[in-house]
Each structure stands twice: as C-alpha cells, then as structure tokens.
Amino acid sequence: MKKLLLTYLLFLGTLLSAQITLGSGTTSGGVSTSVATVPWSTYYGYSYAQQILLKTDINAAGAGNITGLRFFLGASASLSNSNDVVVYLGQTTKTSFSSTTDWVPTSAMTQVYSGTVTNNAGVVEITLTAPFAYDNVNNLVIAIDENKAGDDGGELFYTYTSGTNKTLYYRSDTTNPNPASITQTGTRSATQSVVTLLGLAPNPVPACPAVTAPTAAATGVSVLPTITWNAVSGATGYRLSVGTTSGGTDVLNNVDLGNVTTYTLASSLQFNTQYYYTLSSYNGAIPSVACSERSFTTSNITCPAVTAPAAAAVGLSVTPTITWTASPGATGYKISVGTTAGGTNVLNNVDLGNVTSYTFASALMNSTKYYYTVNSYSALATSSGCTERNFTTICTPVASFSENFDTVTAGTWPNCWAKVGANGSAYTQASTVMSAPNNMYIYTTTASTPAVVSMPPVSTLQLGTYRLKFKMRGNFTAGDKIDVGYLTDPADASTFVSFGSTYTANSITAIDNYTINNITAPAGVTTMAFKHIGPSGYSILIDDVVYELMPSCIEPSAVTVSAIGANNATVSWTAPLSAPGNGYEFYYSTTNTAPTASTTASGTSSTTSAPLSGLTSSTTYYVWVRSVCSTSDKSVWTAMATFTTACNAVNIPYTLNFDGVTTPALPVCTSAVNLGTGNIWNTSTATGFTGNVLNYTYNSSNAANTWFFTQGINLTAGVSYRIKYKYSNATGTTQYPEKMKVSYGSSATAAGMNNLLKDYPVITGGVITNDFVDFTPASTGVYYFGFNAYSAANMNRIYVDDINIDVTPTCFEPTALVSSNITASSANVAWTAPAPAPGNGYEIYYSTTNTAPTGTTAPTITGITGTSQALSNLSPVSTYYVWVRSKCSANEVSSWSSNFVSFSTPCAAAVPTYTNDFASTAGSCTSNVSGGSPTGGAATGTTAYWVQSNWLNTPSANTGTGSMKMNLYSVNRAGWLKLAPLNLSAGGYKVKFDYAVTTYSGTAASAMGSDDVVQFVVSQDGGNTWTILQTWNAANAPSNTSNTFSLDLTGYTGANTIFAFYGNDGTVDDTEDYNFYIDNFVVELSNILSASDVKVNANNGIKLYPNPFSEVLNISDASNVKNVLVTDFSGRLVKTIANPGKELHLGELKQGMYLVTLEMKDGSKQTIKAIKK
Incomplete structure (x- = not known):
C-alpha cells in the first residue's frame, strides 16, 4: 500500500511540475562550421531552424498547452549579438525532413513569440505570448528565426543526436531569410537542441530510450561493446538485457544500469557471435513498455601479426622459423x-597450439619460394582474411654464373638475386643504355645507409681461381662508387665484407668494364654482393655480371683510343697480370658486332698499343683486343671501345641551321664543351625560329660557361670573310638578360678561341636578331668558330640559328621588308636600300611556303628599280612569303634578304547567291571576334562568343552543329560573327535568315536582359564602318520558334560588302540566361518583277543556259526568237540582238544580274533572269 501511495505522489508531483525535457548533456558546436544550428545560430549573423520532435519522444501524459520553452547553454555565455528571435510552433505528421527545401510553411504554424531573449545562468527561457495547444497525436515543430546581425563567436547551445534529418536549418552572415516565403536551401541534420517544453505533463510511463550506438544489426562490434542512448524525459534509470538468442538473457538479465546514457560490458563477449539486447527505461517503479529488441554481431578474432621472416624475405634457411x-x-x-599462392601442399592448416613461433621440422627445398598463412582461433571463432606472406629459401650453390638481367620482367629479380636490407633502393629496370633490354639499378642516399644486392651463392669462393666481371656506368651523374665483397649471412646486409677495392662510375655515357681476379673468401661463405657506398647519392647501373673460372689466357683491360684524327687513331690497353707470351691482336669495325673466337684480327701488336690508319673521317669505329698466349691459346676479346674520327675541314660557303638532327643532339662535326658548373649547349626548337636551333638552357644555381664549336673551315690569309647568324633570348613577359660571345681560332677549344668577333653582354627583348661580323684571318689555315654562353645563373635561354660563313660580299642585301595594301589578289612590298645601293635594282622571290630561296633560286620578279613593288594575281586566303635581293651588276647579286616578310590575303568578295546553313562550320571566310561596337571601337578581341549549336537546343542543349548562337548571360560580352565578303555591285539583292531565342539549357522562351542587344549590321567598305539594319532587345525579344528576317537590299551595291551579327550583354547583370540563334543565312536576287512587268509564253518553254554564265548564254530553241533585249536590273537596256542564233555572246557585260527578254515572232515575249559571273 505504501508503494502505491509513493508512486501516486510521484505521479502527482510530475503533473504539478508540468514540463518535459528532451535530450541531455552539455555538447555545443563551438567554432565548428559543420554542426547543426539549433535552436538558432549564435555563430552566424542570421539563421532559421526547424526541428521535428516526435510524439513518442515527447511522451506527454495527454494533450495540453505548451506555455514556454527552455534552451540550455553555458552559464556565462553571451547572446548579445544573437538574441532577436521569432518563435513558431506547429503540429505535423512528418517524422523527418524529406529534402533540403522541405520547410514546414509558417502558414501551418503559429507565431508564439517575438522579441529578445537573455541567458539566465545557463538557461534561455521563452514564455509564449499565448499557450500553444498540443494535441498529443501529431509530432511537434519548433521553428525559430534569429534576425540580429552579428555573432557571438561560436555555436553556444547544448545539443544531442536524435533521429536522421529531424532538423533543417539555414544560416548566413549576409542573407536574412524570410520564414514566410523562404527560398533558401537548408541543411538537414540529426542534431537537436536540448529543450524543455513547459506546461506539458509527462507521461508517468517513460518512453523507450533511443539507442544511438551500435547501429541496428551492426557487425564487427568489439567484444567489449559500448551501448549509448538518448536520455528519456521523466526516466530515472535504465535496464539492459543481453542474450545469444532472440529474447535471451543469458549474458545480462534486466540489469539496472542507473540513470546513465552509456554502458560498456564488463566481460568480453565471444568473437563473431550475434547478440540480442533490449534497453528499457523506468520512472521510479514505473517501467517503459514494449521496447524494441536490437542486435549486433561481434568482430572476428584478429589475425596474428607475423614478425619474422620479413615479407618476401630471400635466402632463408631450409628449416626457417616463423x-x-x-x-x-x-x-x-x-x-x-x-x-604456390594459396597452396597447402607443404602444411595444410596444421594446428600449432597456443604458441607464437614455429620451426619447420623437415627441410624445405633450396631456391624455392614458399607461401604461408598463420591464423588464430578460439573456441568459437577462427580468424579470416589473414594476409598470405612468402619467403624464398637459400639457393643451391653453383660453381659459376652469368647474369644479364634480360630474362626477367623489369622490377623483378632473377632467381637467387636479391636486395638485402631496407637501405637505399635496387631493382631491375628496362633500359637500353647498357645491354638491352634490362640492367640492374642501385641507389644509396647517403654513405651511412648503403644499398646491398646479393648474388647467387657459389661453391668455389675458397679456390682463388675464379673471377668476377661486370659492366657499370653512372645513371644521371658520374662519380659514385660500388664496393664488391661477400656476406657472411646472406640475409643480413650488415655482414658485408669487402674484397678490398672499390669501383667508380666514371661516366654517364661510357661503360666501365671491371674484373676482380683470384677471388677468395673464408670457409663457409657462399654469397657475393654489390654495395653502393656513395658518397654523393647518385644512382648506378650494373649489367652483364659474370663469375667464372679464370682462363689460362687472360684478356687485356681498359681499352682506350687516343690521338684521334680524321683518318687515324691509336688504341691502347692494360696488360693482364700475366702478360701473354705472343703479344696481342686487335679488331676494329664500323659496326658494333662483337668478334668471335674465329674472327680474323685486323692487326697484331707486341706492346700495349697499336696505330690505326686508313680510317674514314667523321665515322664511328668499334675496337676489341685479345691476348695471344700461344698459337693455340688466345683469350676472349675485351669489351668494346668506341671512337669517332675527326671531320675534315670544309671550304666556304659554310652553312649550319641545326635542322638535320634529332634534338637535343648536335650536328655531326660540331662539338660542345662545358667549362663551368652550368649546363651545356644542345639543340631544341624555339618560338619564332624555323626548325631546330642551338640552345642554352639556364641552370638555376650555376652560371653558364659553355662553348659550341663549328666544323673546321679552310680560310685564306688576307681575305675578308663574313659570319652571319641569328640569335635571341627566350620570349616571355619576364625578360632575363643573357650573355654570349662569338669568337674564332685555330682549334675547337676554349683556349683556341683567341679572336673575339662580337660580345653580347645584354641580350634581351625576346626578339630574333640577324647580325654579321666581317673579319680577315692573318694566316691561311683551318679555323673553328665558337659561341660562348656566359649568362648568370637562373636566367632563361639563348638561341642561335642559321650560321653562315662566306667571303664578305660586295653586293649587299636590302633590309626592313614590309607589306601593305593587301587585297584578295594583290599587295605592296617595300624595303630599305643597302649602302651602297645596287646599280641594277632589285629582284623579288615570293612563295606560299616559307622555304628560303638559295643563290640558284630563280626570282619571281626582276628589273625592279625602286624600293617597292606591287604584287598582283595573288590567290585569296593565302599566306605569302617574300624575299628581296640586290642586283649590283649583270653578274652579281646579293644574298636574299635575311628576313622575309609575310602576309595573308583576305577572301575575295563572292557574287551572290550566297548561302550559309552553318551545317558543319561557321563557313569559309567568316570571322568570330570580340569587343568594340558597330558605332565605335574596332573589334580587336579573339574570343569566339558565337558558336555552333543545335538549332533551338534540339535534340540536345548546347551541343551539335547546324546553327550559330551566342549565349547572353555574363556582363560585358561583345561578340561579332562576320560573314564572308560579297560583291553586290550588280544590285537587286535581298537578305534573309532564321532567328530565335531559347533559354540557355532548354527550349523555353526567354526575355532579353534590360540592356542586352543583338544587331544585324552591314559594312560596304570591307568592315571599316557599319550600318545597323535590325536591333533586337528587351522590347522586341524573338520567340522560341523559328522566325524569318528578310530585307530588300536596294541601294546596297558595295563590291566588298560584309554582313555581321553583333551581340552585347551590356553592363547590367540581369538574371536572364539565354541563347540567340541564327540559321539559313541567304543573300540572293530579289523577286521584284510583277506579273504585269513580264509576260511569259508558257507554251514556248524556252530556256537559257548555263545560268549563271561566264561569256556565252545559250538559247535552247532560237528558231522562233525575233529579238533579244538585255536589260540590267536598274531597267537600262544594255544590248539588243536581232535574229539571234543559239549562242548569245555577252562577255562584255559586267558581272551581276540581267533580264533577258525574248521577243518571239508571234508577238509574245518571255523574260528570264540571268546572272553574269
């Protein structure tokens, strides 16, 4: 009885308190921009938020009046800039917001408060202006609009996580939304504000708690899971049951957790097991009713982490330990x-017991890769998805081996080769720089962390009768070293012991051949290794590694070639440790096919060198040498050495344009040296030059000091010569000053360049300059010309091209060629006369290709007496290149001008009919430019605002062809579509075309912007001045269906008439976004003759052909024709032919349209329009 009384008193107290609180905790958003803004934003200037509170979450005792709301935040938090609110309450059947614009309209809610609010010790209480009647049937909507500009430094209100998409909010520092007609897109959230509903009595039976974690039917849950939930209004505590079957309680049986919102199980659950649980609440002695059962599945037992051997380990014992x-x-x-991968042919899921290591009881096979997987298990679970690893057992030692890395896929090692340890990097790579297709790459960052590569184990290291040979070169930089030795533990790089010598990568082009003779190692050692010891951190390439029994006759080493001339050289070598008794043989060839044991030697030598004679100049040779120990015992041939014979000197004229090479190579018989730490001359292409050029590219850290040398040239003492060349620095907005000298001397060396021709201490502007220098050598001989780049560090580029050396001319070329007065068929060219001026005038050569003429090229025009010339009979729409030369006498002419002048002829004006349907392009001779206007300002821009598109966005928007359109949306766009020039001199034409407007991406109609304009314009002087024929704007915007414009062109008779469409979006940023289309543009003869003007005897059926015609117009039947009257379109009779024959000869007529009247013998007339081309 006492219990019942106590329960009643508690219930009565709850009714008297008449308030319900949803949510708990002190979580707030702070300065995060990703949290929900509820009940309103204190971090943005303006906000509007709606929250849906579910009836089941409110859990009221019944219908009632809400008299106020309380929201919670920190006790000292300031709302001085976020305290102007309007509050709405409403009821809804919605359980969540279906989209980011699914706002509950204010018409479906009641405004219950408008004013300012304050923080009273952590509580913001809003007393409603009138109670809001809540029916306890629907869900409740709270909507709050905050209108005070400014913010309070963060989101301050306390929130909790509720159901998905129960909140919809919008916030902004600049835009204050209007709840009555909100157009803004909001953000949905599961975050809701902790709120107390004043005036509602809570249901004494508490609601079931809403679990927030783990999710329903979650998998992979920890075996010590934590369950969390939202606080239930009116609840004083919670109970939890957990079982392994639905409804089961074998783990926890209605355990009282107290008044908390989280619980972590104290004892570990089973792995990979499904558990069922029910969380309920209670209010004193009153429990919640029918709370839903949920479930989760625990994670599987974890895979063991293998610690040894290392992944993909090699060289392991045949009884390894894992x-x-x-x-x-x-x-x-x-x-x-x-x-094999996934294989179980050695051990098949063998149970090892509860241990953490395993040593193979039976020996595995040598040189074999094994795949293995270790799994853990418990009574109820076994790990899954554990990573399969592999290792390779130690190889079976061999007596010898040879490896060129060519039989493996780049990136993988040959069998019994391996990178040992984690330092540096090493792998096989595809490459042709040594012996194709593969070689070995090894790289060490610093000497303290050397990369080590082990070789296959051998059984002969203790004999002292074997040797190791290998090829090596630097990869990108020379100078780093390789040490060769052995590993006492093949799997441990730290056990490396050197054989005693190191080997240097001396070059990045020449290959070093190294041999280590009489190798010995301690007993038990089987494995040799390469060790990259730095010290500079440059990668090295190794190939063709051979370990072999030393032969009885050992080949020489270090073959070099010196004293290389045009027809001779000297080959030298180093004798083996045991010099051969019968000297040496050498073999050389112009092909790099190595000789065999049976190849006949080119010569013999009893010393360690031999002269080579009778060689061909400028030719690459290959040389091999071998020892001759006896008539029956000869060594193998050495590695190949190569050299190129020098070039013979050439006579003038000498021309070098760099076009015959593949960049960056230099032309044959030229050379370059780098005397500094910058870069070296090479070849490349360059803006403004034709073909290749000599190029110096900057070094960001070091100044330039590189020389380029020409081939040797025979010059005679006392004769004046001229060297000509072009040069430039790189183009670009930022100009970097470059430096270059031009010299000549008796050897292709920097020291030999003792005659300075020209110094350029500042080359700038990015302009190609033609220059020349005249000089006279003091003695007869062979001379080389050098170009020395000496720019400072971190500049840009220097270009040199078209080097020419010849006798100084006495007849000088003109300069400064220019063109003017360019029409479709003519142009004027002018130039500056040299000093002295030529006695016999000038000659011109022009072409539509930019291949410069030579001295033997026939000029196009001769006998020019002045410094200008008109060019006629040119083709329209063609680019022409023009050169000029002086003619000093009947037998002496200058070189052609160093620079040509080029120009492009425009389109020729066509005689209509002219039709452009824009089917595939905008049409020939059209132009698409931007800027300016028809009434002032030339169109100088190159942006094409008129583009091809499907007509009226059909079948797809803004794609396809078939019409031209301009999109008008962005301000300050001015676009022109200029059509082909026309010759309207005959008169009597009309123009017509289709036009329309649609929205940008659809087919609907659209208005035009307030200051937008599209105009149809005409120019009768080739585009210099324009007349507006039609204007479309906001007042007369076209429809979205096809409209036809037609205009009689009476009075428009210009011989170079251009029609154009001009569109301008103006300066006002209107909202209209639309396309203006044009299509089916036609200029044709006007049909201005009425029935009374022309009487046609249909019975005669006489035709005139061809029509249009050039010279002769034929009558299909002239037998009944008495007279022919030819009238121009202005009505003037221009020709009468009596008793005509079949052919009417009208070649004297001007081009245009005519009316040809046939007066028949029976008195009838027939008039036919005809066009003279």
Whole structure:
C-alpha cells in the first residue's frame, strides 16, 4: 500500500511540475562550421531552424498547452549579438525532413513569440505570448528565426543526436531569410537542441530510450561493446538485457544500469557471435513498455601479426622459423604452407597450439619460394582474411654464373638475386643504355645507409681461381662508387665484407668494364654482393655480371683510343697480370658486332698499343683486343671501345641551321664543351625560329660557361670573310638578360678561341636578331668558330640559328621588308636600300611556303628599280612569303634578304547567291571576334562568343552543329560573327535568315536582359564602318520558334560588302540566361518583277543556259526568237540582238544580274533572269 501511495505522489508531483525535457548533456558546436544550428545560430549573423520532435519522444501524459520553452547553454555565455528571435510552433505528421527545401510553411504554424531573449545562468527561457495547444497525436515543430546581425563567436547551445534529418536549418552572415516565403536551401541534420517544453505533463510511463550506438544489426562490434542512448524525459534509470538468442538473457538479465546514457560490458563477449539486447527505461517503479529488441554481431578474432621472416624475405634457411605476435582472445594458431599462392601442399592448416613461433621440422627445398598463412582461433571463432606472406629459401650453390638481367620482367629479380636490407633502393629496370633490354639499378642516399644486392651463392669462393666481371656506368651523374665483397649471412646486409677495392662510375655515357681476379673468401661463405657506398647519392647501373673460372689466357683491360684524327687513331690497353707470351691482336669495325673466337684480327701488336690508319673521317669505329698466349691459346676479346674520327675541314660557303638532327643532339662535326658548373649547349626548337636551333638552357644555381664549336673551315690569309647568324633570348613577359660571345681560332677549344668577333653582354627583348661580323684571318689555315654562353645563373635561354660563313660580299642585301595594301589578289612590298645601293635594282622571290630561296633560286620578279613593288594575281586566303635581293651588276647579286616578310590575303568578295546553313562550320571566310561596337571601337578581341549549336537546343542543349548562337548571360560580352565578303555591285539583292531565342539549357522562351542587344549590321567598305539594319532587345525579344528576317537590299551595291551579327550583354547583370540563334543565312536576287512587268509564253518553254554564265548564254530553241533585249536590273537596256542564233555572246557585260527578254515572232515575249559571273 505504501508503494502505491509513493508512486501516486510521484505521479502527482510530475503533473504539478508540468514540463518535459528532451535530450541531455552539455555538447555545443563551438567554432565548428559543420554542426547543426539549433535552436538558432549564435555563430552566424542570421539563421532559421526547424526541428521535428516526435510524439513518442515527447511522451506527454495527454494533450495540453505548451506555455514556454527552455534552451540550455553555458552559464556565462553571451547572446548579445544573437538574441532577436521569432518563435513558431506547429503540429505535423512528418517524422523527418524529406529534402533540403522541405520547410514546414509558417502558414501551418503559429507565431508564439517575438522579441529578445537573455541567458539566465545557463538557461534561455521563452514564455509564449499565448499557450500553444498540443494535441498529443501529431509530432511537434519548433521553428525559430534569429534576425540580429552579428555573432557571438561560436555555436553556444547544448545539443544531442536524435533521429536522421529531424532538423533543417539555414544560416548566413549576409542573407536574412524570410520564414514566410523562404527560398533558401537548408541543411538537414540529426542534431537537436536540448529543450524543455513547459506546461506539458509527462507521461508517468517513460518512453523507450533511443539507442544511438551500435547501429541496428551492426557487425564487427568489439567484444567489449559500448551501448549509448538518448536520455528519456521523466526516466530515472535504465535496464539492459543481453542474450545469444532472440529474447535471451543469458549474458545480462534486466540489469539496472542507473540513470546513465552509456554502458560498456564488463566481460568480453565471444568473437563473431550475434547478440540480442533490449534497453528499457523506468520512472521510479514505473517501467517503459514494449521496447524494441536490437542486435549486433561481434568482430572476428584478429589475425596474428607475423614478425619474422620479413615479407618476401630471400635466402632463408631450409628449416626457417616463423614468429608472430599473439592475438587477443586466441587460444591457438594454425599454419598453411605451399609452393604456390594459396597452396597447402607443404602444411595444410596444421594446428600449432597456443604458441607464437614455429620451426619447420623437415627441410624445405633450396631456391624455392614458399607461401604461408598463420591464423588464430578460439573456441568459437577462427580468424579470416589473414594476409598470405612468402619467403624464398637459400639457393643451391653453383660453381659459376652469368647474369644479364634480360630474362626477367623489369622490377623483378632473377632467381637467387636479391636486395638485402631496407637501405637505399635496387631493382631491375628496362633500359637500353647498357645491354638491352634490362640492367640492374642501385641507389644509396647517403654513405651511412648503403644499398646491398646479393648474388647467387657459389661453391668455389675458397679456390682463388675464379673471377668476377661486370659492366657499370653512372645513371644521371658520374662519380659514385660500388664496393664488391661477400656476406657472411646472406640475409643480413650488415655482414658485408669487402674484397678490398672499390669501383667508380666514371661516366654517364661510357661503360666501365671491371674484373676482380683470384677471388677468395673464408670457409663457409657462399654469397657475393654489390654495395653502393656513395658518397654523393647518385644512382648506378650494373649489367652483364659474370663469375667464372679464370682462363689460362687472360684478356687485356681498359681499352682506350687516343690521338684521334680524321683518318687515324691509336688504341691502347692494360696488360693482364700475366702478360701473354705472343703479344696481342686487335679488331676494329664500323659496326658494333662483337668478334668471335674465329674472327680474323685486323692487326697484331707486341706492346700495349697499336696505330690505326686508313680510317674514314667523321665515322664511328668499334675496337676489341685479345691476348695471344700461344698459337693455340688466345683469350676472349675485351669489351668494346668506341671512337669517332675527326671531320675534315670544309671550304666556304659554310652553312649550319641545326635542322638535320634529332634534338637535343648536335650536328655531326660540331662539338660542345662545358667549362663551368652550368649546363651545356644542345639543340631544341624555339618560338619564332624555323626548325631546330642551338640552345642554352639556364641552370638555376650555376652560371653558364659553355662553348659550341663549328666544323673546321679552310680560310685564306688576307681575305675578308663574313659570319652571319641569328640569335635571341627566350620570349616571355619576364625578360632575363643573357650573355654570349662569338669568337674564332685555330682549334675547337676554349683556349683556341683567341679572336673575339662580337660580345653580347645584354641580350634581351625576346626578339630574333640577324647580325654579321666581317673579319680577315692573318694566316691561311683551318679555323673553328665558337659561341660562348656566359649568362648568370637562373636566367632563361639563348638561341642561335642559321650560321653562315662566306667571303664578305660586295653586293649587299636590302633590309626592313614590309607589306601593305593587301587585297584578295594583290599587295605592296617595300624595303630599305643597302649602302651602297645596287646599280641594277632589285629582284623579288615570293612563295606560299616559307622555304628560303638559295643563290640558284630563280626570282619571281626582276628589273625592279625602286624600293617597292606591287604584287598582283595573288590567290585569296593565302599566306605569302617574300624575299628581296640586290642586283649590283649583270653578274652579281646579293644574298636574299635575311628576313622575309609575310602576309595573308583576305577572301575575295563572292557574287551572290550566297548561302550559309552553318551545317558543319561557321563557313569559309567568316570571322568570330570580340569587343568594340558597330558605332565605335574596332573589334580587336579573339574570343569566339558565337558558336555552333543545335538549332533551338534540339535534340540536345548546347551541343551539335547546324546553327550559330551566342549565349547572353555574363556582363560585358561583345561578340561579332562576320560573314564572308560579297560583291553586290550588280544590285537587286535581298537578305534573309532564321532567328530565335531559347533559354540557355532548354527550349523555353526567354526575355532579353534590360540592356542586352543583338544587331544585324552591314559594312560596304570591307568592315571599316557599319550600318545597323535590325536591333533586337528587351522590347522586341524573338520567340522560341523559328522566325524569318528578310530585307530588300536596294541601294546596297558595295563590291566588298560584309554582313555581321553583333551581340552585347551590356553592363547590367540581369538574371536572364539565354541563347540567340541564327540559321539559313541567304543573300540572293530579289523577286521584284510583277506579273504585269513580264509576260511569259508558257507554251514556248524556252530556256537559257548555263545560268549563271561566264561569256556565252545559250538559247535552247532560237528558231522562233525575233529579238533579244538585255536589260540590267536598274531597267537600262544594255544590248539588243536581232535574229539571234543559239549562242548569245555577252562577255562584255559586267558581272551581276540581267533580264533577258525574248521577243518571239508571234508577238509574245518571255523574260528570264540571268546572272553574269
């Protein structure tokens, strides 16, 4: 009885308190911009938020009046800039917001408060102006609009996580939304504000708690899971039941958790097991009713972490040990081992017990890769998806080996080769710089972390009768070193012991051949290794590694070639440790096919050198040498040495344009040297030059000091010569001053360049300059010309081209060629006369290709007496290149001008009919430019605002062809579509075309912007001045269906008439976004003759052909024709022919349209329009 009384008193107290609180905690958003803004934003200037509170979450005792709202925040938080609010309440059947614009309209809610609010010790209480009647049937909507500009430094209100998409909010520092007609897109959220509803009595039976974690039917949950939930209004505590079957309580049986909102199980659950649980609430002695059961599945037992051997380890013992770290909860481990991925042919899921290591009881096979997987297990679970690893056992030692890395896929090692340890990097790579297709790459960052590569184990290291040979070169930079030795533990790089010598990569082009003779190692050692010891951190390439029994006759080494001339050279070598008794043989060839044992030698030598004679100049040779120990015992041939014979000197004229090479190579018989730490001359292409050029590219850290040398040239003492060349620095907005000298001397060396021709201490502007220098050598001989780049560090580029050396001319070329007065068929060219001026005038050569004429090229025009010339009979729409030369006498002419002048002829004006349907292009001779206007300002821009498109966006928007359109949306766009020039001199034409407007991406109609304009304009002087024929704007915007414009062109008779469409979006940023289309543009003869003007005897059926015609117009039947009257379109009779024959000869007529009247013998007339082309 006392219990019942106590319960009643509690219930009565709850009714008297008449308030319901949803949510708990002190979580707030702070300065995060990703959290929900509820009940309104204190971090943005303006906000509007709506929250849906579910009836089941409110859990009221019944219908009632809400008299106020309380929201919660920090006790000292300031709302001085976020305290102007309007509050709405409403009821809804919605359980969430379906989209980001699914606002509940204010018409479906009641405004219950408008004014300012304050923070009273952590509580913002809003007393409603009138109670709001809540029916306890629907869900409740709280909407709050905050209108005070400014913010309070962060989101201050306390929130909690509720159901998905129960909140919809919008916030902005600049835009204050209007709840009555809100157009803004909001953001949905599961975050809601902690709120107290004043005036509502809570249901004494508490609601079921809403679980927030784990999610329903979650998987992979920890075996010590934590369950969390939202606080239930009126609840004083919570109880939890957990079982392994639905409804089961074998884990927890209605355990009282107290008044908390989270619980972590104290004892570990089973792995990979589904558990069922029910969370309920209670209010004193009153429990919640029918709370839903949920479930989760625990994670599987974890895979053990293998600690040894390392992943993909090589060189392991045939009885290796595998170790791992214990998995939590595991009671044992199983292992599978096979010789293929996924294989179990060695061990098949063998149970090892609860251990953390395993040593193979039976020896594995040598040189074999094994795949293995270790799994953990417990009584109820076995790990899954554990990573399969592999290792390779030590190789079976061999007596010798040879490896060129060519039989493996780049990136993989040959069998029994391996990178040892983690330092540096090493791998096989595809390459042709040594012996194609592969070689070995090895790289060490610093000498303290050397990369090590082990070789296959051998059984002969202790004999002292074997040797190791290998090829090596630097990769990108020379100078780093390789040490060769052995590993006492093939799997441990730290056990490396050197054989005693290091080997340097001396070049990045020449290949070093190294041999280590009489190798010995301590007993038990089987494995040799390469060790990259730095010290500079440059990568090295190694190839063709051979370990072999030393032959009885050993080949020489270090073959070099010196004293290289045009027809001779000297080959030298180093004798082997045991010099051969019968000297040496050498073999050379112009092909790099190595000689065999049976190849006949080119010569013999009893010393360590031999002269080579009778060679061909400028030719690459290959040389091999071998020892001759006896008539029956000869060594193998050495590695190949190569050299190129020098070039013979040439006579003038000498021309070099760099076009015959593949960049960056230099032309044959030229050379370049780098005397500094910058870069070296090479070849490239360059803006403004034709073909290749000599190029110096800057070094960001070091100044330039590189020389380029020409081939040797025969010059005679006392004769004046001229060297001509072009040069420039790189183009670009930022100009970097470059430096260059031009010299000549008796050898292709920097020291030999003792005659300075020209110094350019500042080359700038990015302009190609033609220059020349005249000089006279003091003695007869062979001379070389050098170009020395000496720019400062971090500049840009220097270009040189078209080097020419010849006798100084006495007849000088003109300069400064210009063109003017360019029409479709003519142009004027002018130039500046040289000093002295030529006695016999000038000659011109022009072409539509930019291939410069030579001295033997026939001029196009001769006998020019002045410094200008008109060019006629040119083709329209063609680019012409023009050169000029002086003619000093009947037998002496200058070189052609160093620079040509070029120009392009425009389109020729066509005689209509002219039709452009824009089917595939805008049409020939059209132009698409921007800027300016028809009444002032030339169109100088190159942006094409008129583009091809489907007509009226059909079948797809803003794609396809078939019409031209301009999109008008962005301000300050001015676009022109200029059509082909026309010759309207005959008169009597009309123009017509189709036009329309649609929205940008659809087919609907659209208005035009307030200051937008599209105009149809005409120019009768080739585009210099324009007349507006039609204007479309906001007052007369076209429809979205096809409209036809037609205009009689009476009075428009210009011989170079251009029609154009001009569109301008103006300066006002209107909202209209639309396309203006044009299509089917036609200029044709006007049909201005009425029935009374022309009487046609249909019975005669006489035709005139061809029509249009050029010279002769034929009458299909002239037998009944008495007279022919030819009238121009102005009505003037221009020709009468009596008793005509079949052919009417009208070649004297001007081009245009005519009316040809046939007066018949029976008195009838027939008039036919005809066009003279």
